[in-house]
Amino acid sequence: MLDHITSRWGIWVLLALRERELRFFELRERIEGISEKMLSQTLRTLVRDGLVWREVEPSVPPKVTYGLNEVGRGTADRLVGVFDWIKDNAVAVCERGNEDDAG
Numbered sequence: 315m316l317d318h319i320t321s322r323w324g325i326w327v328l329l330a331l332r333e334r335e336l337r338f339f340e341l342r343e344r345i346e347g348i349s350e351k352m353l354s355q356t357l358r359t360l361v362r363d364g365l366v367w368r369e370v371e372p373s374v375p376p377k378v379t380y381g382l383n384e385v386g387r388g389t390a391d392r393l394v395g396v397f398d399w400i401k402d403n404a405v406a407v408c409e410r411g412n413e414d415d416a417g
Contacts, residue, residue, distance in 0.1 A: 315363050319389060323348055323356040328382070329397075331366065332390035335381035365389055 318324050326345045330336060336344065342353050357380060360366040365386035371377040382390055 318359050318363050319365070319393075321356065321359075323352055324360060325393060327353070327356050327360060328365065328386060328390040328393060331380060331382045332387065332394070335379050338378050338380070341380065360386070 319328065323345070326348070327341065330341055330344045338353070338357075341357075342348060342350060345353065348356075357366060357368070361368050361380075365383065367381055367383050369379045369381075371379070
């Protein structure tokens with residue numbers, strides 16, 4: 315499950331859905347660089363893992379909406395904390411790494 319959450323696209327899908335429920339095409343537009351195939355695979359995995367729900371409205375073409383369930387919301391909330399920490403500490407960590415490389 316951790317591999318799915320921390321996969322290249324899993325993180326971005328969870329963070330995008332944290333804001334609100336989205337339809338497939340809205341997710342694709344919101345997540346820069348993701349292909350339809352990868353978005354579809356990532357959503358399928360996150361639904362199977364119980365982090366994301368999927369609702370299909372019978373229409374032509376079908377309207378498919380995705381959102382976070384309780385577990386997915388808790389996961390996304392924690393990811394925001396990790397991203398905030400990275401944003402606040404990235405420069406210091408990189409500088410420290412450069413010092414070690416030079417020393």
